[in-house]
Structure formats: C-alpha cells, structure tokens
Amino acid sequence: MGLDFAVPGKKQLLADVLYRTGLSALTSKAVGDRLLVFGQHRIRPDDPDFASPFADDVFGPTVSEFEAQVAWLAEHTTVLSQDDLLECIKSRRYPPGLSTLMTFDDGYRDNYDLAFPILEKYEVPAVFFVPSRIIEERYVGWWDVIAFIVKKCRLPSVELDGETFDLSDRDAAIARLHKRMQLEKSEGTKDLVDRLAEACQVEPPTDAEKDAELMTWDQLREVAKNGLVTVASHTHSHRVLATLPADQQREELATSKAFLEDRLGQSVDSLAYPVGGYQHFTAETSRIAKEVGYEVAYSFCTGYNTWDTLATYDIKRIGAPVSLSLFVATAVLPEVFDWE
DSSP, rough: OOOTTOOHHHHHHHHHHHHHHHHHHHHTTSSSSSEEEEOEEEEOOOOOOOSSSOOOOOOOHHHHHHHHHHHHHHHSSOOOOOOHHHHHHHHHHOOEEEEEEEEEEEEBBHHHIIHHHHHHHHOOOOOEEOOHHHHHHTTTOOHHHHHHHHOOOOOSSETTTEEEEESSSHHHHHHHHHHHHHHHHHHHTTHHHHHHHOOOHOOOOOOHHHHHTTOOOOHHHHHHHHEEEEEEEOSSSSSOOOGGGGGHHHHHHHHHHHHHHHHSSSSEEEEEEESOTTTTTOOOHHHHHHHTSEEEHHHHHHHHSGGGGTTTTBBEEEESSSSHHHHHHHHHHHHHHOOO
16 A cells, blocks of 8 residues: 555655655755745754643744754755845846745744744744734734633633633644634634634633743844844734635735734834635735735745746745654655645
8 A cells, every 4th residue: 555645644654764764865955946944833842741821732843853953954955034035026037946034923922932942052043923913912822812812711612602612622722713713704703713702711821921921122132133033023912814805904914014024123124914825814914915015925834946937925934843854855846745
C-alpha cells in the first residue's frame, strides 16, 4: 500500500527518513527559485510540564526546537528580511534557490522573551505582526479568551445560541467556537465571548493575566531598532476582515498603520490578514490595504510562493511544523508536506 500523504503521522515518518539520510539537506540546494514564508504565533518553553490557560493551538515549537529550525534556515536558505523582500519586489531581482522569511503573529510576550534572543544569535530576520489595539489596551484576543473560559468551565456541557457544547471534549468545543468567530458576520458574534463566560459561569482573565501574555511598546520598539525584526500590522483589533463591511475594514487597516507608525516612529509597510485563510479576507480587503498605503500583505496556511507568480497582496505563508525533520521537509518539499 502506498503512503497516504494526507495523514500527518505518515508525513512525519517520511520526513524523519529524509532527514536521517541527508536527502532533505541535499535537495534544499537544488529546489527551484521560490519564497517560503513560515508563520508562527508562540514559542513553547522547554519545560515539559508547561501548560497555558489560554489557547493551545497557537503554540509552536519549544525553544530548543525553534533554535534548531532557525539554525537550519541560516545555513541552508537565503533568509530575507522585510526590507529585502520589498527590494526584491521593486527591483524584480530575486535570489536563486530557496528564500525564506520568518513571521510571528499577535504580539505575544514569548516572541520577545524566547524567540528574539535566538533570532539575534543567528542573525536571522523576522517580521512581528501585531494588532495595535491589543498591545495598547492590554487585552488578549477572542481566541485566547474562549479557550480560557472553556478550560476553566466545570460544567459537563453548555448551551449557547441553541447549540450544545459537550465539554467532555474541550478542544472540539473551542474549535467550534473559534470557527464561529472566524466566519460569521461580526454583528452576530460581537458579544459571543461575554455570553460564553456567562453560560460557563467563568470569570474572564484578569488584567494581570492578560498583560503577562503580551509584548509592551518598549519591547516592540527595542526589537524594531535592532534591525533584524520588522514590526508590522495585524490590523488594529484583530477582527476577521471578511466579516466586516468595507468601511470597518478600512478603519481597521488605516488605524493600525497610523497607530504603529506613531508608537514606533517608523513607517509600517506590511500587513498580515487576521486568521489569513481565503475565507477570512477578500479582493476588496486587498484593494483597501493598497489604498491605505501597505506595500505588501500576507495570507496564512495558503502555501508557498514562486517569484514569477508572487501576489503582492497575497504573499502566502505556511504554518511552521514543530519537529526539525518535518520543518526541513516542508521547506524543501512544500508540495508534499504542507497539508494545511
């Protein structure tokens, strides 16, 4: 029976074989000219007992795993900064072979505490996409609050908007609620989190709990001045743009750009669409982004890029795998290994 490439476990086995035999490193030098943009959210401490009260699915590799990935990128690929990428686009001169770019979304504190020192150590650039209002007002996103509430709920199930959520499988309940926030029009979900807290009989996270999860403006200014990290927009409040009318999309994009430029004292030229799948932004969103003044915009979990087909307002990103072997295999053969 042939290998079923749709099964993540079998892909991991194949990636392990390729990595052990050295074929993936050899192939990395022979792949066609392309740009692979890795998207991360959070770095996990090396502590095996670590647990977060917030969303689990935004955590990627441990510190040690992340360091191994960054070291591999530095040795085997042309790692671009945001400025490098913009120069490639403007000049139409592209690096040969495999080019890569590392990005982080949402402004989490571990990006500064855990990821940034490793990026500095290997002199690997990255882009930090931050929702400006979340950083300013010190609150975590709806995805984290939903997970916090469901994790702490002691009821066997809850009713919300005529739906029953069986809390014997909390991950499934969280995923269903996340999907509603990602796809339903904003008017229908604007108070969903508050109603969930009431149904679950759980108090939302405290100000101190929320503050501890986020970078500060001083930390963002520090990494931006370093020269390796570009701080860019993830909208103002991380609302899913496709769920908003055009005027509210424009407000989200324009406010974020102006806010970040004021706080950082430098221009902000790039944007990552929240959530980032093709159901989460539209052609109208991209048009507004261009009109507001962004030079490039990134989607997420949408694949890899070739230079001759690069779409300036849909630069594709893939989720970064956790294990080094799968990370390398995905970098070298994204057609096979990026099942997202």
